[in-house]
Amino acid sequence: MTEVLVKPAGPARTSSRPSGLFRLTPASGIGLGIALVWFSVLVLLPLAAVVGAAAAGGWGAFWNTLTDAQTFAALRLTVIEAGLVTVVNGILGTVVAWVLVRDQFFGKRILDVVIDIPFALPTIVAGLVLLSLYGPESPVGINIVNTRQGIFLALLFVTLPFVVRTVQPVLIELDADVEEAAASLGASRFTTFRRIILPSLVPAITAGSSLGFARAISEFGSLVLISGNTPYQTEVASLKILKFIEGDNQAGAAAVAVLLLLVAIVTIVILDVVSRRVARRG
Amino acid sequence: MSIEVSGINKKYGDFVALEDINVSLPTGQLTALLGPSGGGKSTLLRIIAGLDTADSGSVEIEGVNATKLPPQKRNVGFVFQHYAVFKHMTVAKNVAFGLEIRKRPKAEVKAKVAELLELVHLSQFAHRLPSQLSGGQRRRLALARALAVEPSVLLLDEPFGALDAKVRKELRDWLRRLHDEVHVTTVFVTHDQEEAMEVADEIVVINNGRIEQIGTPDQLYDEPANDFVMGFLGDVTRLGNVRLRPHDIELALSPAVTPGTPPAFAGVIERTLRLGFELRLTVDVEGQGETTQVVLSRTHARALDLGVGTKVWLRPATGAISVPVLGVASA
Numbered sequence: 001m002t003e004v005l006v007k008p009a010g011p012a013r014t015s016s017r018p019s020g021l022f023r024l025t026p027a028s029g030i031g032l033g034i035a036l037v038w039f040s041v042l043v044l045l046p047l048a049a050v051v052g053a054a055a056a057g058g059w060g061a062f063w064n065t066l067t068d069a070q071t072f073a074a075l076r077l078t079v080i081e082a083g084l085v086t087v088v089n090g091i092l093g094t095v096v097a098w099v100l101v102r103d104q105f106f107g108k109r110i111l112d113v114v115i116d117i118p119f120a121l122p123t124i125v126a127g128l129v130l131l132s133l134y135g136p137e138s139p140v141g142i143n144i145v146n147t148r149q150g151i152f153l154a155l156l157f158v159t160l161p162f163v164v165r166t167v168q169p170v171l172i173e174l175d176a177d178v179e180e181a182a183a184s185l186g187a188s189r190f191t192t193f194r195r196i197i198l199p200s201l202v203p204a205i206t207a208g209s210s211l212g213f214a215r216a217i218s219e220f221g222s223l224v225l226i227s228g229n230t231p232y233q234t235e236v237a238s239l240k241i242l243k244f245i246e247g248d249n250q251a252g253a254a255a256v257a258v259l260l261l262l263v264a265i266v267t268i269v270i271l272d273v274v275s276r277r278v279a280r281r282g
Numbered sequence: 283m284s285i286e287v288s289g290i291n292k293k294y295g296d297f298v299a300l301e302d303i304n305v306s307l308p309t310g311q312l313t314a315l316l317g318p319s320g321g322g323k324s325t326l327l328r329i330i331a332g333l334d335t336a337d338s339g340s341v342e343i344e345g346v347n348a349t350k351l352p353p354q355k356r357n358v359g360f361v362f363q364h365y366a367v368f369k370h371m372t373v374a375k376n377v378a379f380g381l382e383i384r385k386r387p388k389a390e391v392k393a394k395v396a397e398l399l400e401l402v403h404l405s406q407f408a409h410r411l412p413s414q415l416s417g418g419q420r421r422r423l424a425l426a427r428a429l430a431v432e433p434s435v436l437l438l439d440e441p442f443g444a445l446d447a448k449v450r451k452e453l454r455d456w457l458r459r460l461h462d463e464v465h466v467t468t469v470f471v472t473h474d475q476e477e478a479m480e481v482a483d484e485i486v487v488i489n490n491g492r493i494e495q496i497g498t499p500d501q502l503y504d505e506p507a508n509d510f511v512m513g514f515l516g517d518v519t520r521l522g523n524v525r526l527r528p529h530d531i532e533l534a535l536s537p538a539v540t541p542g543t544p545p546a547f548a549g550v551i552e553r554t555l556r557l558g559f560e561l562r563l564t565v566d567v568e569g570q571g572e573t574t575q576v577v578l579s580r581t582h583a584r585a586l587d588l589g590v591g592t593k594v595w596l597r598p599a600t601g602a603i604s605v606p607v608l609g610v611a612s613a
Contacts, residue, residue, distance in 0.1 A: 175364070175366060177362045177364055177366035178366045178367075178368065178369075180333050180353070180360070180362070180366070181360065181362060181366040181367075181368075181424075181427075182368075182379070183333070183352070183353045183354055184331055184332070184333070184353045184354070184356070184358055184359070184360040184428075185379055185380035185383065185427065185428075185430075185431055186354050186380055186383050186384060186431060187354065187379075187380075187383050188354065191383060195379075196368060199370045200369075200370065
């Protein structure tokens, strides 16, 4: 940059539009600056701080926290539950989106609005909602409080809209032509779905699933009421972090946080790679 | 007969898209469905392919009653107006799709795909994605994909639409040559009369959901069944109480009557327009509500020394094709 600025007038300046990779017009320079400052203050610096906090106790302390049987159990439970929820969402979310786009039925518009409720509700309210139907006072006689099934259900509830809302617009945009072309070439409806429609949806499904997964590993509000928080049984990572903080163990909390961060990043990268592969292969 | 369409009716709500359509198309023929937009020609094509169903009537393909058959079972190749290529598959995969579904052996699929890509001049693009192709190339890809399954009938919806003039022209010549090579019964929809006249063996003129006329390009041009067909297939003007082609009008500087010729109409030249080798005149004919268009060669016009304001006499040329103007009393 500096070198470009101090360069005397020459051939490089004849082009009014900078062509180099790092040369910016004043306007885009300011834009990039604002974006970076904003992003840093909100995201990058806090993230760096938490990594710093986790590292403060040294590698040994970090490792000890994570290999502590109770913490490990909480992390394992969180990742497994979130994984299962992601799989279920990927399938059922696509089905719901399909029904909302392709089928005509009474109450469709209402259902379309209701889908967003788990999004809009504070998650503690979501927990309360589930508790009132599937809690100790359950009118249907099902009590999921303090069970892993309860955690599963709560996570499903709060992550429901993600896949639906990412798949829906893609499904609306799909050309009817393409499906008709497949049909006239002899493809059955199932084959058309598998080889023509699904590959177009996969990027949207994975995008929605990643969001859902990220939400599931970080879920806190609804689980406070439902999970019961029994160590080794129903204790999830986010509640474990709370426990560490309450026990004045900042480094431990930060260690778990950093691990969750890593899991989230790895998952998003894996899903992205998968979606590129599948979308290309057909 | 390769395609036998009888008594087809189709309504969308109150709108009559097709009314009592009867057509039979012999094997190996290249047919154009010609008519203005919204006239029902694409609907007819979709009904033949099984993509739409008729309210009544029947469709027979190669002697099999296909009325109730789903598109998968009709063995019809359909080329869509907007290509409808599979965007996530390479060119070769697109063409192979129909064959892979039929579970043909891999080697056979590969050979067939290579052969078809050769035919549509896309061999060097086999491993590209459709998004990397031009409009004309995508259309050829769609055609190759439809031909891969060896359909008994090939249907094309506006195969030359949305392309620039030069590409249209190339594709047109190419389709005609392709048809002469492959010999599959082909039906294409177009709203461009020039395209239909140039490419097709037979033209079915469809307007407002009804067939106006069926015939070879020459028949339609020389013996139009009515006002509409005549107007749709070329320039038409009015002289007295008939409609005829502007180049079928004889122009003279005096009313001199040769025995046996019809009487001439007197008029004054209102406007002249030079277009290459021809001269188009707008003549205000006495006692006729609208003006008459006349086309002359430039040499002829120069010999007569014509200009705006010249008084002329017009009469239909001997052997001119004309149809009566509907609802107009003799002028």
